[in-house]
Each structure stands twice: as C-alpha cells, then as structure tokens.
Amino acid sequence: PPWLRELLFALRLDGLLKRLALAWMGCKSAEVKLSNRIQTAVEVLPYPTIFGWHTKRDDELTFMLQLSSNGLRLVPSHLAGNFSFHSQVNPLDEFKADPIPEVKLDPQGTYVTFTLSDGDQLMMMNTAELGNWNSPARGSIPFNWETQPLLADLAPALLERFSRTKTANDCLVAGPSGAGYVVPPLAAHFSDYMRATTKTCQKAGINVVTTYVADPPRRVLNQLVKYKGHLLGFLSGYAIVTRAPQELVQGTPVFANEIPQVAHIWDTASQLLSQLEGLLLKVNDKPRFIGVHLFAYRTSIDDVAAFIKKHNTGHLHFVRADEFLLLAQKHLNNSSK
Template structure:
C-alpha cells in the first residue's frame, strides 16, 4: 500500500526519566490508544541505566556499552520515529507529560486498576484487567493524578494476593478466558522493564511470571535431547524414544515444582487454544529472575511453543499498526563460480530473533558506515512480517547488495528444534513467514541435530537452506539432504561465545590458515554483544589471500550445496 493512502499523526511522550509505575501506566495507555491505529509513541531514551542491560545475566557491561555500542545504537526510539517522519510523512506532536495524555485519551478509558506495589506480580494482573476492561494500571502513588484526570478506581488489587503461584493460578482460571488464544507474555516485574507491555495490552495477551527451572532429572533429560552425546541422541531419535523422554521430563518437572508445574499447565493450555484457533502458540517476553534463557527455551520448546524474545522491545503496539510501504523483495544473490582452492567465509550477527534487535537496528550495526564494505548476514525475526511490517521494510528498503537478511534461530520464533513436538508444523509456519518477509536462509539453533531432525528440515523447510548452531558443542556437520543444505557454523565453540572480537577473529584466521582439503566453508556466528560489522570489515581488509572469499549466506550455501552435490 502506498504511504499516500493514510496519515500518521503521532503523540510522542519522553518516558526516559519516568518512574517504573509511570512507565507501566504510559505503556498500557499506549497499547489501548494504538488499538485504533498508530497514535501514541514512547521514547525510552538510551540504555545507559545498567539495569537496562542486565537480567540475571550481564549481557553487556558498561565497558562494552560506552566503549563500543552506545554511539551505534543512539536514541533508538527517536531514530525509528525519524524513519516514520521521513518515509511515512508522519506528523509528530511532543506531549508535555503523562497526565496530559491521560486527559486526552480519558474518554476511551473506563477508569483505573490499582496494583499492589508490595506484591509486584499484581502488576501483570493489572495489565490484563486493563486490556480486558479498558482500564489504566496505577499504583497508589499515581492515584491522585489519575483521579484528577477524572478516572475512578474500578479494580483494586491491594491486599488481595500473596504467594506467586496462587496469584497466577487465579489468573489462569479468571483472566485467561478473556485473553487472546494461544499467546502468552512472560514479564518479570523485578526487571522493571515495561517496554513491551504496550503490545501485550493492545492484543489482550495473558501475562505471567513463572520459572522454567527445577534442578534435577527433568531438566537434565531435556538437555540430553537437545545437546547430549551425539551417539545417544541418534539412537533415541531413530527409535522415537525422544517422545517418551520428553513427556517424562515434563511430568517430572511438573511434579517436583509447583511453580514450574503451573508454568507447564499454562503453556500446554495455550498450545491447545492455539491449535483450536489456527494460531501458532507463542510466548512473548523473556525468562524470570529465578531461571535463565536455557531453562526457558528447553521448557517452552518441549511444550510446543516458540519464543518471540521481547525484553526491552518498545513501541510494538505502534509498529504493529503502521501500514508498510510498497513491498520490497530481497536483494538478488550474487552469482559466483566456485573457487576449487577457495576458503569461503560467511559472518552472521547473532540474536536477530530478539525484537529489541529489530527496533535498535541490530544494536545499531545497521547504521554503521562499515555496512556495504563487507558481505554480512543479519539475523532477522520473520514474525516482523506480521508483528511490525513497517519496521521490517526499514531493513528491506535500505539493504545493500552486501546485506543478507536471514531468519534467526530457528526460523519463525526461537525454538530448540530437537525438543519441538511438532517440528514439521513449526517449519511450515517458518516457510510461510519467511516467504512473507523475503527470507531464503534460516539459522537453526542446534549445530548437530539428530539425522531425523535434519530430514525434517529438508522435507518441511520449503526450499530454505540452513546455517546451524548458535555455538558448537560437539560435531560440526556439513550436510546435503536432497536439495537442502545444512552447514554448521564452525565458530564459536560454547566456551568462546563471550570472546572479544579480536579473539573471535583470530580464531577465524587460524581456521583459514589450517591445512586441509579445499574448497572449505566456514560459517561464523558472531555474538552481537561483542563483535560488530566494523570489526569484520577491518578484519576483511587484512586478508591478502585471493582464495579467501567473504560471501553472503545465500551465496555461501549455494556454493556449498553445489560442492556437496558433486
């Protein structure tokens, strides 16, 4: 659709200096207001607050943030707003404060709901009530201000709940029936990062905060199916014993932890509802302060859900409503003949499955002057084709011939493929969304999946080729199945994920210079919080061997496929 067919009139509120309670209130108001179209936009500022770059893992220290990334990322919300101003002719009005906007949109609100600051998880209940009843969520410090705006208290959660499991058990029975079938949001109040709650409120998503981890046999069995000894995984998957192991692991986890058990119950109910409503079961958010990324991914993958990582991803209720411009297809693959003595390298920036990576232009790397100097792969979330098509078009319209957008792990949403109970269904969904997003290559999370999983990738991948592995644990296979090729990334090993750029690229150089048969194909998966496109461009300029070629992923896999076919 041409952008002349509609207008964008945007209220913009700077919430960078607001309290957590004010941000929750503003984000919920944004979600409600943007149901009628892209009207309200929030500016969260930069990530200078160390808490913005931490969950229970320090994924970017102040040293890396200030020394390498801050200038690249910049004011990410303002940069996206400027794109809409320039390309979509958006008209922008700066709001003076939150109270002004509450008064402006008060006629669309039915009152407010008060959450209990002494029980932080009640904020998630308040957000669901806000979504279902058009209420504004506030704590008691904001009550005088919203009362002055004419809003009455319709629900008061103070003193109603104590223990977390009881709270979410009540929500499951009383609030989930009014939520969007098949979608969940895992939001940890302790992180105090409400950026994505606008989208959850807009779409009436069930929001909760339960751990996925219980130490012991259940988690160990899921870990075994995903990353255990290769020979044992091959036996289990060949005999289809993985199905029994997965089911037993979930049963063990559910019976040994009330919190994890309720989490499993919620996820499995969401999957059933998704199947009935022809949706794909999806969890938006991130892990809690009581577990970690791997525990989250093992559990939700085994329950048949995919993750749309949404921590720090702001304004998606807005991006979701902006109509895209005329469609732009992917850049054509660069045709090249195979150099029989060649060493082929392809570099992929990690973590593009995160919606935050999309809204920050790949941690600012897309804005780098190095883009265009070296062939480079950008992990992209195919869900953008439906969640934020105008944000996806920003990448498509500005891509150069050196840029290759590829699906992040493991396609349309983040999963651990060997654990997925319906991997063919997930792959069909991936093909559908990759076609909508113009993507021809996907990454898949496990570097050396069992042969049965490889056959499923080939049979149901709809013509996609795959780079495999966030990191290497054991094997690094390079496999062709029919007309599908799956090439495991050779770098990094698990122990090397956190290496600085200099060490990562030194390891690449050692692989280039290592003796062995040629042609060689070396996939490099770059940890986005350590290595940038500028690091790769500088490295490329030091290569003097005419037989060393840095190529896009589609070229890399096409050449590898031809070589393996012979």
C-alpha cells in the same frame, strides 16, 4: 552424546522422554507445574507463540528447553519498546526476496560467512541490531543479519526499514531457528513449526534460515528439508557443542558454523577473530567453508570489516549466506559425481 541422541530419535523415544521430563520437573516445582499448564494452553494461531523472556530465577536454556518441549515458539520481547506503535504502521509494499545469486566456485577457495546473532529479539530489530545497521561499514562487506521474520505480521514497517535500506552485501536471514525461537530437537511439533516458518519467511522475503543446534539428529534434519519450501538452505549452530557437520540433506545444504565453540560465546571480538585466523592458517582441504556466528553483544560489523580489510586476498572469499550455501551445494554436488 550424539550417538545416544540419534538412537533415541531413531526409535522415536524422544517424545516420551520429553513428557516424562516435563512431568518430573512439575512434581519438583509448583512454579514449573503452573508454567507447563499455561504453556500447553496457548492457542495455535497458526503455531503456539509466547512473548517475553525468562526470569532471574532460571536461565535462557532452561526456559527454551521447557517451552520448546511444550510445543511453543518464543518471540523474545524483553526491552522491546513502541511495538503498539510499530504494529499499526503499514508497509509501503510487499516484501521481496533477493534474486538468487549466480555463483562460481573457486576449487582452491576458502569461503567465510559472518552472521550477527540474536536478530530474533524484537529489541535487536528496534535498535537497528544494536546500532550495527547504522555503521558506516555496512555495505562494504558481505554480512548476514539474523532477523525475526514474524515482523512481517507484528511490525511490518519496521521490517521494511531493513529490507528497503539493505545493500547488495546485506543478507537478511531468519533465526534461530526460523519464525520464532525454538530448540529444534525438542520442538514438540517441529513439522508444523517448519511449515509456519516457510510461509512466514516467504512473506518476509527471506530465503536462508539459521537453526539453533549445530548437529541435530537425522530425523530433525529430514524435517528441516522436507518442509523447507522456497528456502535455499540452513546455517546451523548458535555455538558448537560437539560436532559441526556440513552436508547435503536430500540435496539441501545444511552447514554448521565452525565458530564459536560453546565455551567461547562470550569471547571478545579480538579473541573470536584470532580463532578464525588460526583456523584459516590450518585449512588443507579445498574448497573450504567456514561459518562464523557472531555474538551481537561482543563483536560488531566494524570488527569484521577491519578483519576482512587485512585478509581479503588470494583464494580467501568472504560471502553472503545465500552465496555460501549455493557454493557449498555446488561443491558437494561436484564431489558426489
């Protein structure tokens, strides 16, 4: 529960508990013990990185909990083809971040931003984010694309394909949870991870990050913003487990997505968008900010474009992630005066 997590992190007992858990898991399984030994031996260049995916004998969450606790980040490289080629193709130019948008807050507005998941996977980048990038709908609506910023080093020309063909409505965001996949509260060296993320995102021309956990402990939130560098802010939560806080942390917006709940990750597009429609009908406090994290294997940009076409009226605004965070920041700054 959140209160217990906050207590453990405040007392700095999380590191001890992680080490005990890893040792206990290793005692129960020779395979886990060997895996721990391999993972802890990975070199720091500049942050320990593992390429691959989990096996059929475990699952994604178990795998991520283990490698994050062992101080690693993951570059998901299952089904990633031709990267020996991509790694050798030089980009035409340096990556440049989009200009920081000028935003005007509608006091009665409801702001919604959509983010396509799983762009940290090399396979997603190598398949034009499973075809969504090639959709005729792209460019017609504000839309965020999770991206693997480490492509700036691993496959720079592939990343450049996205950066050079994006429209004014396309926003490339890093995550989860930055440069390489980690579960932030469990990351053994999260400050180092954030330093590496900031440096890599700057090189990749990215200024927004999606972070995996919607409601991390306060100590993790403070680390996020302490080492954020040029980053504008953070969208948090692959899915919501308990809470979806939206706040300024030392002046930086860290806003949890409100959709989906963890039990609804596999909902169809119609189910997910019906949930959003219901949420919009219940909006009372204004302005309101709703982040929607789209599971890439269930909901497409075409589904979102059709939804926006039906609902883009009045004080309902669909915006990019950078606009969303800047507007939220403006609103909370105004509220604190």
